[in-house]
Amino acid sequence: MSVERAKLVAEAGYRCGYCLAHQDYIPWVLEIEHLIPKAKGGSNDESNLWVACHTCNLFKSDQTHAHDPVSGRLVALFNPRQQIWKHHFYWSADGTLIIGRTACGRATVIALNLNNLIAVTVRRNWVKAGWHPPV
Numbered sequence: 001m002s003v004e005r006a007k008l009v010a011e012a013g014y015r016c017g018y019c020l021a022h023q024d025y026i027p028w029v030l031e032i033e034h035l036i037p038k039a040k041g042g043s044n045d046e047s048n049l050w051v052a053c054h055t056c057n058l059f060k061s062d063q064t065h066a067h068d069p070v071s072g073r074l075v076a077l078f079n080p081r082q083q084i085w086k087h088h089f090y091w092s093a094d095g096t097l098i099i100g101r102t103a104c105g106r107a108t109v110i111a112l113n114l115n116n117l118i119a120v121t122v123r124r125n126w127v128k129a130g131w132h133p134p135v
């Protein structure tokens with residue numbers, strides 16, 4: 001692991017910036033993702049990098065904006081470097097679903113498919129094990 005990668009992952013608390021999956025509970029290495037995708041001119045500067053799990057990174061792809069399902073407005077996706085997760089999302093009472101509190105949060109839940117069936121199934125088991133949701 002390069003120093004830069006180790007620093008970023010530590011700064012992110014060893015969690016995906018979107019679904020908050022912890023490195024200890026996923027069977028693959030957290031990925032360094034470009035907040036503004038390289039395909040859309042995003043740089044490799046640290047300010048444009050954060051940490052995401054493979055699933056979130058895959059679903060995010062080159063998206064930067066998505067439609068809020070409530071207002072229909074096109075809004076910027078959640079930026080885990082600049083924004084605070086709990087301001088935009090919360091966990092369902094059983095800890096398995098990520099629910100958007102804001103237009104940005106709601107759009108990001110859909111765009112990144114944060115409640116995909118596999119993630120929800122895995123979270124259900126994390127809850128049983130007492131690993132989830134994060135506090």
Ligand SMILES: [Zn+2]
Binds near residue numbers: 057
């Ligand atoms: Zn994730």
